[in-house]
Amino acid sequence: MNIVLYQPEIPQNTGNIARTCATTETKLHLIKPLGFSLDEKHLKRAGLDYWDLLDLQIYESFEDFIEKNNDIQLYILTTKAKKxxxxxxxxxxxxxxxxKETAGIPSGIHQAYPENRFRIPMRNHKRARSLNLSNAVNIVLFEALRQHNFQGLI
Structure with a gap:
């Protein structure tokens, strides 16, 4: 599996996600601009000593990501989806x-992949807009891994 973070802003979230990816042999893709430096101590601390186990790829833009990963099955998590x-x-x-934590994914990407959007169910309340990014990644990633019988994991 592959996790893609579009312009993540909070280093602790990305560090937690990196740790999850390292322990599940999931590749992590980061699309710039990032809201932090990859050397930031909060990022490193959240990822603990798992960084050498992580398969990490960084892209300059969404276009760069698509160019380097053409013909992929892309699933987009958004609060705007019905599925x-x-x-x-x-x-x-x-x-x-x-x-990204404060704005999600731009409408242009939504329009390009209308059938590939999905969401995590939650209450309908104007202040309860979304889950923490690292929690959302864990929920969805483990469902995807479960569907493949946690192949390669013990």
Missing amino acids: FYNTIDYDEDGYIMFG
């Missing part, structure tokens, strides 16, 4: 994309 994350049949090598 729930557990109704998706995840491709074994699928790319699950999450937007």
Whole structure:
């Protein structure tokens, strides 16, 4: 599996996600600009000593990401979708994309992939807009891994 973070802003979230990716043999893709330096202590601390286990790729833009990963199955997590994350049949090598913490994924990307959008169900309340990014990644990634019988994991 692949996790894609579109312009992540909070280093602790990305560090937690990096740790999850390292322990599940999931590749992590980061699309710039990032809201932090990759040398930031909060990022490193959240990822603990797992950084050498992580398969990490960084891209200059979404266009750069698509150019280097053409013909992929892209799944987009968004609060604007109708389908729930557990109704998706995840491709074994699928790319699950999450937007930045404060703004999500831009409408242009939504328009380019209208059938590939899904969401995590939650209450309908104007202040309860979304889950923490690292929690959302864990929920969806483990569903995708479950569908493939946690292949390669013990």
